[in-house]
Amino acid sequence: MAATCSFQKMLTPTPKTPSSSPLSSSPFITPLSTRPRRTTRSLVVLATSIDAKPTVLVAEKLGEAGLELLKTFANVVCSYNMSPEELCTKISLCDALIVRSGTKVTREVFESSTGRLKVVGRAGVGIDNVDLSAATEHGCLVVNAPTANTIAAAEHGIALLTSMARYIAQADASIKAGKWQRNKYVGVSLVGKTLAVMGFGKVGSELARRAKGLGMHVIAHDPYASADRARAIGVELVSFDEAISTAHFISLHMPLTPATSKMFNDESFSKMQSGVRIVNVARGGVIDEEALVRALNGGIVAQAALDVFTVEPPPTDSQLVLHENVTVTPHLGASTMEAQEGVAIEIAEAVVGALKGELAATAVNAPMVPAEVLSELAPYVALAEKLGRLAVQLVAGGSGLKSVKVAYASARGPDDLDTLLLRAMVTKGLIEPISSVFVNLVNADFIAKQRGLRITEERIVLDGSPALPIEFIHVQIANVESKFSSAISDSGEIKVEGRVKDGKPHLTKVGSFDVDVSLEGSLILCSQVDQPGMIGKVGSILGEENVNVNFMSVGRIAPRKQAIMTIGVDEEPSRQALKKIGEIPAIEEFVFLKL
Ligand SMILES: NC(=O)c1ccc[n+]([C@@H]2O[C@H](COP(=O)([O-])OP(=O)(O)OC[C@H]3O[C@@H](n4cnc5c(N)ncnc54)[C@H](O)[C@@H]3O)[C@@H](O)[C@H]2O)c1
Numbered sequence: 001m002a003a004t005c006s007f008q009k010m011l012t013p014t015p016k017t018p019s020s021s022p023l024s025s026s027p028f029i030t031p032l033s034t035r036p037r038r039t040t041r042s043l044v045v046l047a048t049s050i051d052a053k054p055t056v057l058v059a060e061k062l063g064e065a066g067l068e069l070l071k072t073f074a075n076v077v078c079s080y081n082m083s084p085e086e087l088c089t090k091i092s093l094c095d096a097l098i099v100r101s102g103t104k105v106t107r108e109v110f111e112s113s114t115g116r117l118k119v120v121g122r123a124g125v126g127i128d129n130v131d132l133s134a135a136t137e138h139g140c141l142v143v144n145a146p147t148a149n150t151i152a153a154a155e156h157g158i159a160l161l162t163s164m165a166r167y168i169a170q171a172d173a174s175i176k177a178g179k180w181q182r183n184k185y186v187g188v189s190l191v192g193k194t195l196a197v198m199g200f201g202k203v204g205s206e207l208a209r210r211a212k213g214l215g216m217h218v219i220a221h222d223p224y225a226s227a228d229r230a231r232a233i234g235v236e237l238v239s240f241d242e243a244i245s246t247a248h249f250i251s252l253h254m255p256l257t258p259a260t261s262k263m264f265n266d267e268s269f270s271k272m273q274s275g276v277r278i279v280n281v282a283r284g285g286v287i288d289e290e291a292l293v294r295a296l297n298g299g300i301v302a303q304a305a306l307d308v309f310t311v312e313p314p315p316t317d318s319q320l321v322l323h324e325n326v327t328v329t330p331h332l333g334a335s336t337m338e339a340q341e342g343v344a345i346e347i348a349e350a351v352v353g354a355l356k357g358e359l360a361a362t363a364v365n366a367p368m369v370p371a372e373v374l375s376e377l378a379p380y381v382a383l384a385e386k387l388g389r390l391a392v393q394l395v396a397g398g399s400g401l402k403s404v405k406v407a408y409a410s411a412r413g414p415d416d417l418d419t420l421l422l423r424a425m426v427t428k429g430l431i432e433p434i435s436s437v438f439v440n441l442v443n444a445d446f447i448a449k450q451r452g453l454r455i456t457e458e459r460i461v462l463d464g465s466p467a468l469p470i471e472f473i474h475v476q477i478a479n480v481e482s483k484f485s486s487a488i489s490d491s492g493e494i495k496v497e498g499r500v501k502d503g504k505p506h507l508t509k510v511g512s513f514d515v516d517v518s519l520e521g522s523l524i525l526c527s528q529v530d531q532p533g534m535i536g537k538v539g540s541i542l543g544e545e546n547v548n549v550n551f552m553s554v555g556r557i558a559p560r561k562q563a564i565m566t567i568g569v570d571e572e573p574s575r576q577a578l579k580k581i582g583e584i585p586a587i588e589e590f591v592f593l594k595l
């Protein structure tokens with residue numbers, strides 16, 4: 001077994017390099033202070049600043065409290081009613097974009113951002129107006145504000161339900177037109193009627209509670225909701241067909257997805273009781289609007305109350321909107337003072353947090369990593385990225401990069417170790433030094449796949465106490481040549497291995513050599529036959545250059561046999577200094593690696 005000796009310069013304060021900050025290891029985005037700004041096109045349409053503050057483009061009206069919060073951290077540009085072309089032009093100068101439901105954040109928007117856009121904040125729940133695949137492919141995190149408008153939407157649903165049942169809107173219009181039609185607007189009562197809540201999530205369940213308070217019998221359909229939760233508020237979960245065929249009133253609360261698109265169509269209307277009344281405060285697209293007009297004209301649907309439409313705003317000559325038995329509002333479900341202030345704060349906090357590189361609790365296009373997992377794995381996140389960075393820099397040019405194995409050695413059972421984040425960080429470390437893409441937890445798997453890079457994971461199960469989540473991680477790259485042949489392990493792959501020591505990532509193995517060097521600054525690896533004076537020779541070349549050595553370690557097969565000297569440096573040595581190191585007669589090969 002190779003022996004290791006290491007020396008740390010105790011008097012040298014550890015530099016705070018960007019790469020040692022927890023932010024730079026952000027699984028989501030590279031914090032703005034450390035990320036190179038891309039050159040933007042000459043069309044300067046935003047008041048860009050030359051300071052380091054990020055720029056947040058707010059594309060739709062946002063509550064004042066949220067804007068104030070954003071301004072404490074970013075340059076905030078409010079630009080409402082932009083055309084798609086204007087948005088695509090402005091986006092290349094923005095780090096974050098905040099929208100409501102009125103802005104389509106298409107693939108073109110992400111492409112036009114040329115890599116700068118890192119966060120899209122949806123100030124509300126529905127994210128059907130954001131192309132999530134495109135966001136993920138571009139490494140752009142999408143966050144939403146899922147809770148602050150729930151009550152507003154449920155209240156609006158109840159408002160539509162009650163006003164529809166009593167023809168409030170029609171009667172109001174009639175009286176304002178100078179009429180007094182007491183016999184025409186005889187409504188229906190709600191008490192004792194069956195209401196089917198379709199989609200028993202946040203809004204659906206709040207609406208159900210309120211409807212029960214009005215004395216309605218409430219049933220619900222939601223393939224993913226828990227029957228216990230429904231029972232707790234006195235609601236029975238039933239099948240789709242049972243819900244729509246037994247209800248007097250139907251209220252829609254599911255998201256718009258490919259599966260729910262036009263799920264209310266000729267076939268489903270034909271299964272409903274004649275005279276059914278429908279409320280939609282979810283998304284217009286869940287209803288086939290032409291089929292609804294047919295059902296209204298055919299008497300199956302007595303009335304509909306709609307807050308949302310397939311196309312918003314709907315055409316002014318829309319038969320549905322103009323139908324006398326239809327009550328409409330212009331997507332007002334979330335529009336209360338309270339909800340808008342709440343949503344604005346919720347989204348501003350999420351966007352600022354994401355721009356700072358923090359994990360966002362409301363991320364919709366990134367795998368969720370629970371906070372407790374994140375805090376325990378934080379030092380390993382940095383280690384994983386640095387091992388990836390080291391390993392890829394050891395590959396000889398032209399070798400290609402196709403197959404990487406990451407192994408985690410731990411005394412914990414496989415189910416007790418969530419490696420999703422670590423794999424993403426190894427991927428980030430492997431890909432960023434060799435390409436111009438930014439890799440984060442959002443797009444790591446996509447980028448790896450796109451590059452044809454296969455990353456496999458392996459668990460090494462250790463005996464002993466599982467106090468530490470991981471003992472060591474090793475990264476192996478197969479089927480490549482190395483520019484530093486000593487990095488090739490006995491099994492023929494480039495191999496680097498690391499551990500966390502005192503909360504800091506350390507490199508503990510290169511190829512088959514044990515080493516021990518703190519992963520800060522940059523590294524010089526030298527292969528040599530172990531002999532006296534080598535550390536002094538290299539150290540004095542670096543000293544002449546005023547390059548600060550922060551760590552040195554020699555790993556050797558046996559005294560005076562083959563060895564690897566690992567030198568951690570705070571500054572990058574000049575080419576000349578590196579050349580001089582290479583010219584030391586005993587040094588067989590060396591490599592300079594940036595962390
Ligand atoms: N009109 C407005 O201003 C307004 C305001 C808030 C929310 N909304 C919309 O309301 C919808 C629900 O919002 P939420 O906050 O309750 O979301 P949520 O995620 O809490 O609830 C959605 C529910 O729909 C269920 N669902 C999914 N597929 C379904 C299917 N095929 N059939 C039945 N149920 C299904 C889910 O299991 C989930 O329980 C969203 O589309 C949102 O955009 C509209």
Ligand SMILES: O=C(O)[C@H](O)COP(=O)(O)O
Nearest residue numbers: 100101123124125126334
């Ligand atoms: O999904 C939502 O949150 C609602 O539809 C509200 O949309 P809005 O922010 O455009 O009002």
